[in-house]
Amino acid sequence: MPPLSPQALEAKLAAYLTEQTGAPVQVSGAQPLAGGASRDSWAFNATFEDGTSGRFVLRRDLPTTMNEQALTRAQEFALMRAAHDHGVQVARVGWLCEDPDVLELPFFIMDYVEGVSVGRKVMTSPDLAAARGALPDQMARQLALIHSLNPSDLDFLPRPLGNQPARHAVQETYATIDSIGAVVPALEYALRWCDLHTPQPDRLTFIHGDFRVGNLLVNAAGLAAVIDWEFAHIGDPCEELGYLCMRDWRFGADKLRAAGLSPREPFIQAYEGYSGVTVNREAVTWWEILGNIRWAVICLAQAQRHLSGQDPSIELASLGRRSVEMQAEALRLIRQSNTQGVSAL
């Protein structure tokens, strides 16, 4: 599928929106948005017959799938709408189209939200210094809200086997390792350790699945919108708290374990304050370790796409060599957990 030119996209979107609204719509200013290796995203302006206008974002599938566990655009559309209705800071979604005659692949359209999503920029931009101060509390509040979404309205969300998210995650990771034929004793050791120390979930909730700096739109006031909902699932909320603590998601601010923005303990306490739920710290650590192992394995799986000839890419090839970074981190966290004792998991 050839890439769309901005002019071609504007014409197709104008026709689509005209049909959807039943009145002429003019589209202009289409621009590809940076980031998002798995989806094609564009910003554009639309002017409606009543004279109102707005800036919108198109989010469309790409022909190659980065991750087969990702939700479809229709599912992502449904849960973003549910999250918005629940009061979560998320772009309001407008139209969903699964007709291949329109843009060849499924897409949806949502309101444009101004903000920076590039992790390194969020962490270093002088303009966002105040935002970095506000973000930990805002993120804790949003997470508590996201975890209180009612999953019964979203019955398509993946659920862990036997309602055992930790065990399910370990089994899935073994399966991925085997599917790509990876031979890495460090990963085997780390995963075996996780298998022997799986925490029991205190509760199962809606999980965003990729909640970190890099998947938040940030403006001068802090968190403007939570984006990239395609890995949402049902799980242990400790998974989400541990995930955002991963070193790779600190974008160089190593010392601050919670997203590179705050020490972990005050962040967890803020989350407890908003959610009214006590958090098992050791389970959060377990999920941080498992998150590193999973990311290490995904790096190898991405390199395999290059090595197999399916998707030749210097970026994918280089990801294979990044795996060792997350392996090292998982081993360090396990060493620290062993030193501190993990009997209470």
Add this chain to the structure above:
Amino acid sequence: MTDRPNLEQLLDAVRIHLESLVIPAVRAEPKLYFQTLVAVNVLKIAQREVAHGQALSETEWASLNALTGEAASISADLRAASDALTVRNRALSADIRAGKYDEPGVSTRLAQHVENVVGGQLMLNAPTLAQRLRAEDDTGEYPA
């Protein structure tokens, strides 16, 4: 043997070409610019592997011998050594998954082995991160 330039120097010539001529020329194309930065980094990894890869393989081999109680010798042929390491690591991986390293004593020795191996690989693939991690270990000041 053709060693003018040698393998390391050949890689360096490509790296210098990319850094001095290609990167400035593609700065206006964000995706290609980023991909070329990645390519330069990949070349630097390859250069470090050329310089230190064999020594790392020998260290890993000796550590495996110590862990498993074997006394096998590593092949002088790089490809054969790499293949043999994969065979041994496959056996070790299967043993770990089968629970043969679960007992505390042997588990601790396994942990030291994999930390040493990964530490060496980190020096090749992400030397800046390796330095940051070592600084944490040296000072005992871990992320809070």
